[in-house]
Amino acid sequence: MTHTIEGVHCAAATPVTAEGTPDLRLFAEHCRLLLxxxxxxxxxxxxxxxxxxxxxxxxxxxxEAAVEGGTPAAALLPGTSTPAVxxxxxxxxxxxxxxxxxxxxxxxxxxxxxxxxxLFRFYAQVIEGVGDDRLRVVLYHIPQVSQxxxxxxxxxxxxxxxxxxxxxxxxxxxxxxxxxxxxERHPGLGVLAGADPLMLPLLRMGGAGCITATSNLRAxxxxxxxxxxxxxxxxxxxxxxxxxxxxxxxxxxxHVQLPTVKAMLAKRRGDPGWLHHKPPLVALSEAERxxxxxxxxxxxx
Amino acid sequence: MTHTIEGVHCAAATPVTAEGTPDLRLFAEHCRLLLxxxxxxxxxxxxxxxxxxxxxxxxxxxxEAAVEGGTPAAALLPGTSTPAVxxxxxxxxxxxxxxxxxxxxxxxxxxxxxxxxxLFRFYAQVIEGVGDDRLRVVLYHIPQVSQxxxxxxxxxxxxxxxxxxxxxxxxxxxxxxxxxxxxERHPGLGVLAGADPLMLPLLRMGGAGCITATSNLRAxxxxxxxxxxxxxxxxxxxxxxxxxxxxxxxxxxxHVQLPTVKAMLAKRRGDPGWLHHKPPLVALSEAERxxxxxxxxxxxx
Numbered sequence: 001m002t003h004t005i006e007g008v009h010c011a012a013a014t015p016v017t018a019e020g021t022p023d024l025r026l027f028a029e030h031c032r033l034l035l036x037x038x039x040x041x042x043x044x045x046x047x048x049x050x051x052x053x054x055x056x057x058x059x060x061x062x063x064e065a066a067v068e069g070g071t072p073a074a075a076l077l078p079g080t081s082t083p084a085v086x087x088x089x090x091x092x093x094x095x096x097x098x099x100x101x102x103x104x105x106x107x108x109x110x111x112x113x114x115x116x117x118x119l120f121r122f123y124a125q126v127i128e129g130v131g132d133d134r135l136r137v138v139l140y141h142i143p144q145v146s147q148x149x150x151x152x153x154x155x156x157x158x159x160x161x162x163x164x165x166x167x168x169x170x171x172x173x174x175x176x177x178x179x180x181x182x183x184e185r186h187p188g189l190g191v192l193a194g195a196d197p198l199m200l201p202l203l204r205m206g207g208a209g210c211i212t213a214t215s216n217l218r219a220x221x222x223x224x225x226x227x228x229x230x231x232x233x234x235x236x237x238x239x240x241x242x243x244x245x246x247x248x249x250x251x252x253x254x255h256v257q258l259p260t261v262k263a264m265l266a267k268r269r270g271d272p273g274w275l276h277h278k279p280p281l282v283a284l285s286e287a288e289r290x291x292x293x294x295x296x297x298x299x300x301x
Numbered sequence: 302m303t304h305t306i307e308g309v310h311c312a313a314a315t316p317v318t319a320e321g322t323p324d325l326r327l328f329a330e331h332c333r334l335l336l337x338x339x340x341x342x343x344x345x346x347x348x349x350x351x352x353x354x355x356x357x358x359x360x361x362x363x364x365e366a367a368v369e370g371g372t373p374a375a376a377l378l379p380g381t382s383t384p385a386v387x388x389x390x391x392x393x394x395x396x397x398x399x400x401x402x403x404x405x406x407x408x409x410x411x412x413x414x415x416x417x418x419x420l421f422r423f424y425a426q427v428i429e430g431v432g433d434d435r436l437r438v439v440l441y442h443i444p445q446v447s448q449x450x451x452x453x454x455x456x457x458x459x460x461x462x463x464x465x466x467x468x469x470x471x472x473x474x475x476x477x478x479x480x481x482x483x484x485e486r487h488p489g490l491g492v493l494a495g496a497d498p499l500m501l502p503l504l505r506m507g508g509a510g511c512i513t514a515t516s517n518l519r520a521x522x523x524x525x526x527x528x529x530x531x532x533x534x535x536x537x538x539x540x541x542x543x544x545x546x547x548x549x550x551x552x553x554x555x556h557v558q559l560p561t562v563k564a565m566l567a568k569r570r571g572d573p574g575w576l577h578h579k580p581p582l583v584a585l586s587e588a589e590r591x592x593x594x595x596x597x598x599x600x601x602x
Contacts, residue, residue: 052411054385055383055388057387082356083353083354084359085321107581111348111446111581112445115583117583121581122581125580148581278386279419279420280408280416280420281419282416
């Protein structure tokens with residue numbers, strides 16, 4: 001193992017009941033199935049998982065439901081950040097205590113245009129607040145949503161201040177050049193691609209794997225790429241798997257992405273409970289859903 | 302009284318101890334003094350109050366400290382939103398139960414580019430979740446920070462669905478044209494200016510008052526404007542007060558605004574406890590603070 005946190009991780013979607021509460025039973029089942037389908041780990045409660053649309057207690061209940069439902073805690077990599085240090089400490093400590101392999105931490109995303117000093121203090125106060133040597137932190141770089149980029153200088157400073165604890169970054173910026181810069185400038189950092197087409201090139205650059213939305217639907221193909229990327233004998237198999245991943249990812253972007261992923265899960269898992277969202281996200285229209293389901297049939301289910 | 306929620310409201314800053322917790326004693330004192338200085342109400346825990354940088358329990362403790370410290374709950378107008386319905390319901394219900402005159406609600410601000418349907422559902426689920434006829438909601442329009450504008454169509458829909466409950470809007474967009482459009486298009490809505498120089502023109506357009514940062518320092522001048530804006534005999538007094546407000550507001554913008562307001566409060570209240578921030582905000586440098594304090598002396602304290 002090269003990196004502390006590596007492999008194929010699913011940015012798991014979160015099912016919601018018709019009453020608007022997290023569907024704990026369906027979520028626990030989804031987590032079990034994702035591991036069976038090939039995921040090394042489950043990055044629950046990220047952007048795809050609508051983490052920030054669930055309350056603090058709902059987020060803890062989802063993690064507990066996954067563990068109680070039979071998913072090893074050591075396979076879980078939950079998003080535990082909020083814009084506030086206190087709640088982020090509470091969620092992160094809960095995850096560490098439960099045995100999670102690490103936590104994924106957004107920068108505080110309410111104020112815009114803040115400097116690295118304030119971002120460093122946020123992460124430092126969270127890490128010191130958790131106060132547990134078992135904590136492993138994956139930084140979460142998704143500036144197109146958070147509006148708060150994570151600079152190379154901030155990464156350097158955090159890795160120096162918290163060696164071994166700040167061990168990875170999920171980069172959802174979507175540019176291969178930035179993934180390359182992260183690998184080159186921070187050799188000890190496990191870089192996880194946030195976009196499915198980028199895991200393969202990232203692995204060739206020394207990256208650590210991925211946390212992606214399409215793995216909700218095509219985990220087995222991502223696992224084929226992971227297992228075979230460096231084996232010339234498996235080149236054709238890997239290329240075919242990457243083709244499946246890319247085709248399914250294109251379909252997730254046919255309409256608004258996150259509701260499309262959930263509509264696809266409703267068909268894949270055979271449970272209409274996947275069609276609900278927490279606001280501000282809303283489900284696809286009936287026509288959009290039917291369109292996506294027809295396209296899934298064309299791709300082969 | 303023309304509007305359900307009207308008058309001069311202070312976007313109260315929140316003091317923080319050296320250990321990073323809310324300074325409840327200093328905050329309670331600040332609230333009492335703000336009312337004595339002329340504020341009709343205290344809009345605690347807004348953007349100036351670093352609401353989103355405090356945890357759920359810290360936010361409830363601050364409201365309780367203000368009430369226990371002698372500020373009538375009916376003068377309090379706390380910000381109670383988070384990006385999640387569940388936590389927003391909890392904070393809002395707590396405020397209503399405590400007797401607050403209303404709550405100020407940001408739209409959910411994590412996802413960007415979301416539609417009005419999702420924003421409507423967020424507000425509707427919060428209002429229905431609180432389930433208390435005493436609830437009064439002031440929408441919070443600050444798109445330069447939240448990145449989520451509140452459209453006229455959304456306001457119309459919310460006022461129609463929750464008449465009497467959705468009763469105001471704090472507009473911190475900073476454009477007189479938008480304040481005018483709000484007054485003209487939504488006659489039953491109490492429009493509160495988020496910028497001190499705009500309260501006077503807003504009152505002339507039928508607006509409801511203000512929620513501003515400078516009132517942390519010059520509440521008495523804003524109150525003079527409020528009390529005299531429509532009295533020709535007080536025109537000179539109002540103009541002089543507005544001049545004081547504008548001069549002090551310019552000083553709050555001499556460096557980064559929120560830390561500057563706190564630095565000015567440290568001098569005004571004679572308590573260095575005002576110099577601390579929650580990340581991602583950080584205090585002014587020592588040189589900046591000295592510069593601001595020297596400018597305060599020039600303005601007359």
